[in-house]
Amino acid sequence: MMRALRPDRMVYAMRWFIEQKLGSKYVHARSVEYEKSHEETSSVVAVFFILSPGVDPTRDVERVGKKVGFSSDRKNFHNVSLGQGQEIVAERAMETGSKLGHWVILQNIHLVTKWLPTLDKRMEAAQSKPHPDFRLFISAEPAADPAFHAIPQGVLESSIKITNERPAGMQANIHKALDNFSQDTLEMCSKEAEFKAILFSLCYFHAVVAERRKFGPQGWNRKYPFNVGDLTISVNVLFNYLENNNTVPWEDLRYLFGEIMYGGHITDDRDRRLCRTYLQEYMCPDLLEGDLYYCPGFQAPPNTDYPGYHKYIDAMLPPESPILYGLHPNAEYNFLTTQAATLFNTIFELQPREGGGEAGETISKEDKVKGVLDEIYDKLGESFQVHEMMAKTEDRSPFTIVAFQECERMNILTNEMKRSLKELSLGLKGELTITSDMEILQESLYVDKVPEAWANKAYPSNLGLAAWFVDQQLRQKELEVWTGDFILPATIWLGGLFNPQSFLTAIEQTTARRxxxxxxxxxxxxxxxxxxxxxxxxxxxxxxxxxxxxxxxxRWDIMLGSIVESKPKELYPLLPVIHARAILVDKADLRSVYECPAYKTKLRGPTFVWYFNLKSKQKPAKWILAGVGILLGV
Incomplete structure (x- = not known):
């Protein structure tokens, strides 16, 4: 009932259920201090850190090392970040550490998969007769898919495995960011007031960019490994720039933080714009004048000491909400609904593949697949006769060329669907040997998933197989109407095209020719x-x-002719029809305009299509932080 009525509350309901039935320890994860884990290490047992986004265990190791006399300054702590050409350095460090009793940390070993078998042998040699003080630490990111697991079994079996999830929620993230510093840090700059204010602003910025990823593509188009190192290096840069300048160089600081320190991770132009906008909002003269609000209800703190900043966060930070990140409250609804859907899809995939029917009847997996197969095959339309259509029409306008290209792409998709379905049908009848490709197709048809072979030749889509096939049929009908007389339809369903960019470019080409x-x-x-x-x-x-x-x-307000705030729980409001026309660049009116990115699907990222300049009565920064975008399909 909860899943049907309020899917956004499903995760909270399950957490409450688990806490009631199994106990609170199964829902409240507490990270163990590394000092306690370190007590279990020895010279013959390495420590393997499984990295999580935003978590850097190196600082914990360095802190413990300094307490017991191991540091880079004493030349008995070797920190090697694996990459091209660093394998030899790592081998020498392990050999030296084993003989002299040094500490060695090898970071990101997942980047050198070809060297990992050698690492396994070197570890075995280093741990055969090591110095009692020798310690080896290794870190790697988990593989995205079991097929890409590359860490040798020997490395895993001979190590203590440790992983720490990043803190959840804005409050925990700001505290965690601030924990990297101390009262001595706050007092080390001659421009103490400016340094404190900007350092706190950096901590808030770090917490925002790290935690925003939980909102999925609306948060960041792609996932980035922002970590504590980005924050600490940024603070060092801040110190140097304040010491060497009479005034605060806001522009320089924003560039260094947004384009190099944090921006160095970012690969998507829309995400880079978002990062720059955050810094423009948080790093400005208003910060020093006490007029800056990071979010509604949370003003930049007054000048205080280190414990005072922690107390200010606890006392003044509003409850956890998308508003803290500049997002609309609907972003949480979308995030939680997606999380619940993913959870149930996983549960469904773990279920037995044989289901019981009504009245004692049993529907086998094979019977269900046959039913789906026959239904799709019977409804598939005829291929477009592109060569005949080209012979009948003399029109070679950009719009007509786009129509031909779309027909060719649709033919490639439908031909692949017919071929694979026919093969599977013969295989199920026993007339062909079942291949691995047929098994994959059979499994996809059974679990209502678009087969990978079809998806590779189709358009980006988040739909299940049944809804996807209905969508494919609608696209084919739209093409049939357009190619009936090759007269441009009254309105174009832009999301129904394989390549919407080509149609938008055709608008420019048509006007340019005229x-x-x-x-x-x-x-x-x-x-x-x-x-x-x-x-x-x-x-x-x-x-x-x-x-x-x-x-x-x-959403778009027709009366105001402008972008406005979304209504609660209205996640994807439909836009009125948009008139797209080509003009000269120097005649474009960019005043009071938000460059709204358009994407093919909710996954955003690689599905970017175009920027739509939409009128706005508020400054563009509001909509950039809110992750406002146009979707061609939902």
Whole structure:
């Protein structure tokens, strides 16, 4: 009942159920201090750190090492970050450490998979007759898939495995960030007030970028390994710049933090823009004047001592909410719903593959697969006769070329579907030997999952097989209407195209040919109309009408003609039809405009399509932090 009525509360309900039935220790994870784990180490037992995003165990090892007399300054602590050419350095460090009783830490061994068998042998040799003080520490990220596991069994069996999850929630993350410093750190700069204020702002920024990943693609388009090292190095840079400048060099600091320290991890342009925007909001003169609010209800703290900052966080930080990150509260609903769906999909995949029917009947896996197979095969449409269509029409406008390309892509997909379904049908009848590809297809049909062979030739989609096939049929019908007379439809379902970028480019090409404008001096202007798809009967004289577009993180207000806040629980409001037309770049009006990224699916990231310039009565930073985007399909 809870899953049906409130899927966003499902995770909380399950946590409560587990706590009631099994005990609180199964839901409240507490990290063990490394000092306690270190007591179990010895010269013949290595420590293997399984890395989690945002967690860096190196500092814990260095801290414990200093207490017992091991550090880089004393030249008895060797820290080797594995990468190209570092294997020899690591081998020498292990050999030296084993003989002289040094500490050795080898970071990121997953980056040198070819060297790992050698590491296994070197570890065995180093631990055969080591110095009693010798300690070996290893770190690696877990493989994304079991097929990519590369760590030798010997390395794992001879090590103590330790992993620490990053702290959950904004409050825990800010405290954790601040824990990397001390009262001495706060007092080390001659510009103490400025240094303290910016250091706290860096801690808040670090907590935001680290914890924002929990909101999935709306948080960050891609996953990034932000860690404590980024924060501590940024503070060192801050100290040096404040000491060497009479005034605070805001622009320089924002560039160093946003483009190098943290930005060095970022590979997506939209994410880079988000990182820059956070720094523009948190690193500005208002911070020193006491007028800065990190989020509604949480003002930058006054000048105080180290314990005072921790107390201020506990007393003043609002309860955990997407608002702390600049996101709309709907982001949490979306995140929790997705989390619950993933949980139940995992449970479903673990279930036995034979199901009982009603009235004592049993539906076997094979019978169910046959039913799905026959239904899809019977409904698949005929292939487009592209060569015949090209012979019948003399029109070779950019729009017509796009239509031909879409037909060819649809043919590739439907032909693959027909071929693989026919093979599986013959295999189930015993007329062909069942191959591994057939088994994969059979399993996909059974669990309502789009087969990988089809997905590779299709368009990005998050749908299950049944919904995906309905969507594919709609796309084919749209193409049939368009290619019937090759007259541009009244509105274009942009998300129904394999390559929507090619259609948007065709708008520019058509206008460029008509007006003899240079293509590289043009851009698209997007005007949001006040009408829906059904109210249009013909295409515009210039450009095209785009329909079936959705917003995430905000909505469009027809009366105001602007982006506004989303309504509660309205996750993907439908946009009115948008008129896209090409204009010269120097005539584009960019005042009061938000460059809204458009994506093919909710996964965002690699599915980026185009920037839609939408009118906004609020500054663009608000919508950037809120992760506002246009989705071509939900």
């Amino acid at each position: 007006n003899e404008w240079p293509l590289d001096k043009m851009c698209l202007q997007f005007d949001v109309t006040k009408r829906i798809r059904e109210e249009f009967s013909s295409a515009p004289r210039e450009g095209a009408y785009l329909s079936m577009l959705y917003m995430e993180g905000a």
